Amino acid sequence: MALLGHRFFQNRWTLLGIMLFLTVGLFASSTLGWLWYADKRASAARQSSLDLLWMEQIISNKLGTQQVMLQNWALDLRPDSKQSRAEFIQRADELIKENHAILAVEIVDEQNQRLIGVPQFDERPKQLPPLSDPLVQDAIHQSRSQNSAIYSRVIEQFAPLWVLALPNSNEQHPLHRIIVTYDLNKLLTQEVPWWFVQRYDLSLVDENDKQLSPSEGGIVNHHQQSNRIDFGPSGSGLSLKTSVRTVQNFDNLLIGLAVAVLFFGILIIWLLRLLQRWIKERKAAQQALRERDVLLQHTAHLSSLAEFASGMAHELNQPLAAIANYAAAAECLIEANEIDSPKIKQAVEKMGEESRRAGKIMHSMRNLIQKSAAPHEMYSLSRLVHEAIELIEVQAKHLHIRIDLMFNMEDTQIRCDAVMLKQVLFNLMRNALDSMKTESMKNEKNKIEHPHHKLGEHPQKLCLVIERNDRQIEISVVDQGEGIQNMDKLFQAFYTTKSDGMGFGLAICRTVIENHGGKIWAENNPNGGAIFRFRLPLETEQT
Structure with a gap:
């Protein structure tokens, strides 16, 4: 029985050790996986911010270069010279061919009437905003009053459009303005490199977080981690927004890892509680075995003592009987000789009484130990x-x-x-x-x-x-x-x-x-x- 109990405890400890080892291993793996993925997300967020800043600077630098170029061309323009007008139109046409985001380059006079421009047309195309559009008029007016380059607010037609009003540095016609119309969809598409498109979803949003220009990746998933940066002139309310493209839903993976860490943590706590309970059971079993051993020792001691007491009672019966007989004989002799010795007689009587009492005690003790009914x-x-x-x-x-x-x-x-x-x-x-x-x-x-205490009085x-x-x-x-x-x-x-x-x-x-x-x-x-x-x-x- 003890061998079976030992094997049971040994097998149970082995099983618990294996379970605890596997659970701790899975817990450590889940924790490391969660930490690795959290670090990866943080690194991706930092890299996304850097890439978005780089993208914004590329677009802003290109727009700035185009502004300087157009202002220099306008400086050389003489509206009354056919050759000068032809050179400007040729340069503007080449600029539009190289930059598909530019829909038109036009020069307007003091009454905001078109003088020359590219493309050339008899009737203004529908994809271009009319010059009488309030947003276009407002940009031209601010450019004249501030004598600086002013972007209009986004004009939503078939595509989000952006009108740039540039001041004319020509002293002969200082109120003329250069009007450049941009297609924001094409601007983002043209300037974004292939690796950026593969890695991120890029969009242009206004101050209300309304998406104005989606990239080729489509609508941005706002549930994913995203970064944004201001775009265009201050006060325009425009922002570039990116979110990392994911082949799989790594957010669910992160939640799964967190759940796994929590589950295995609870499992470890349960196993430790089970281990604590088993240790208590083992200690209790060992204590019970020790108590049983002590009880067996006491039982053996009592058994030996019972044999000893029985033998002692048997052996003492005869001398006690002899004492009783001698005492009775002495009493008879004293009575026969008529010796008046009350004290001697009383002592002899007591001797007899005590010897008889000792015999009765021995007899009762033997009955008590042998569990006989007295x-x-x-x-x-x-x-x-x-x-x-x-x-x-x-x-x-x-x-x-x-x-x-x-x-x-x-x-x-x-x-x-x-x-x-x-x-x-x-x-x-x-x-x-x-x-x-x-x-x-x-x-x-x-x-x-x-000595001053009066004790024992x-x-x-x-x-x-x-x-x-x-x-x-x-x-x-x-x-x-x-x-x-x-x-x-x-x-x-x-x-x-x-x-x-x-x-x-x-x-x-x-x-x-x-x-x-x-x-x-x-x-x-x-x-x-x-x-x-x-x-x-x-x-x-x-x-």
């Missing part, structure tokens, strides 16, 4: 108590301890083993005297150390109280000793507080009382000392 007879309770006091009285007088008997009831007959009950009372009173002797020695020592007393409680007899032995220290082990076999004790007295007392159908217990006296009580059922003689 004969119970009706016996006077008052006589039993006085005979027990008689046995201990000499020792009490020697210790200067008074024995007070409080018999709070009428005398009655009880059915009992009188020899063993007297022995119970004798053991309890002898223990009380020993305890009071120890306490008295402490008081004497204290008196020597503190009043003699100690041992009280024996007999009361009737319903159909039970309660007997209490009250002492003024040092009290009880360890109440739980008091009636256990082999437990003793005496240096020369064997630990059987109170255990035998309990067995005797329980064999009589009673109960014995002890408690500390609130006024000092201890109280031992036992109850016996009160039975009348059966006919």
Whole structure:
């Protein structure tokens, strides 16, 4: 059985070790994966911000270069010279061919009427905003008043359009303005490199986060991590916005990793709690085995003691019988010779009584150990108590301890083993005297150390109280000793507080009382000392 239990614990520990190792490994893997992906997302966000800044600078630099170029061309333009006009148109046409985002380059006069421009047409195309458009007029007006390049607000037609009004540096016509119309869709498409398109979704949004110009990637997924940067002149409200293109939904992966980390963390806590419970179970099993071993040792000790006691009782029976015979013979001789020696006669009688009592005790002890039913007879309770006091009285007088008997009831007959009950009372009173002797020695020592303290002026007393409680007899032995220290082990076999004790007295007392159908217990006296009580059922003689 022990081998099976050992194998069970060993297999269980092996299984727990494997589970804990795998769980910790998965927890570590999930945690490292989550940290790696979080770091990757942070790195991607930083790189996205740098790439977006680079993209904005590329577009802004190109627009700035085109502004300077157009202003220089306008400086050389003479509207009354056909050759000059032809050169401007040729340059503007080449610029439009190289930059598909530019829809038109025009020069307007003071009344905002077109003078020349590319493309050339008789009727203004629909893809170009009319010059009378309020947004175009506002840009031209601000350019004249501030004498600087002004971008209009976005004009939404078939595509988002952007009109740039440039001042004319020609001194002959200072109020003329160069009007450049941009298609923002084409502007973003033309300037964005292939690697940027593969990596990001790019869009142009206004101040209300309304998407004006989507890139080839389509509409931006706003649930993904995105970056934005201001685009165009200050106050335009335009922003470039990017979000990283993902082949798979890595956000779900991140959530999955977080859930895995949480799950494996909870699993580790559960396994550790299970480990703690198994350790407690193992300790409890080991403690139970130790207690069983102690119990087996006590049982073996008791068995040996029973054999020893039986042998001792058998061997002592003969000398005790001889003592009784000699005492009887001496008594007969004294009576035959008519010697008037009362003291000698009394001593011889006591010798006989004691030898007979010793024989009865041995017989009762053997019956008790062998669990044989001892004969119970009706016996006077008052006589039993006085005979027990008689046995201990000499020792009490020697210790200067008074024995007070409080018999709070009428005398009655009880059915009992009188020899063993007297022995119970004798053991309890002898223990009380020993305890009071120890306490008295402490008081004497204290008196020597503190001579001004008047200790021990009043003699100690041992009280024996007999009361009737319903159909039970309660007997209490009250002492003024040092009290009880360890109440739980008091009636256990082999437990003793005496240096020369064997630990059987109170255990035998309990067995005797329980064999009589009673109960014995002890408690500390609130006024000092201890109280031992036992109850016996009160039975009348059966006919």
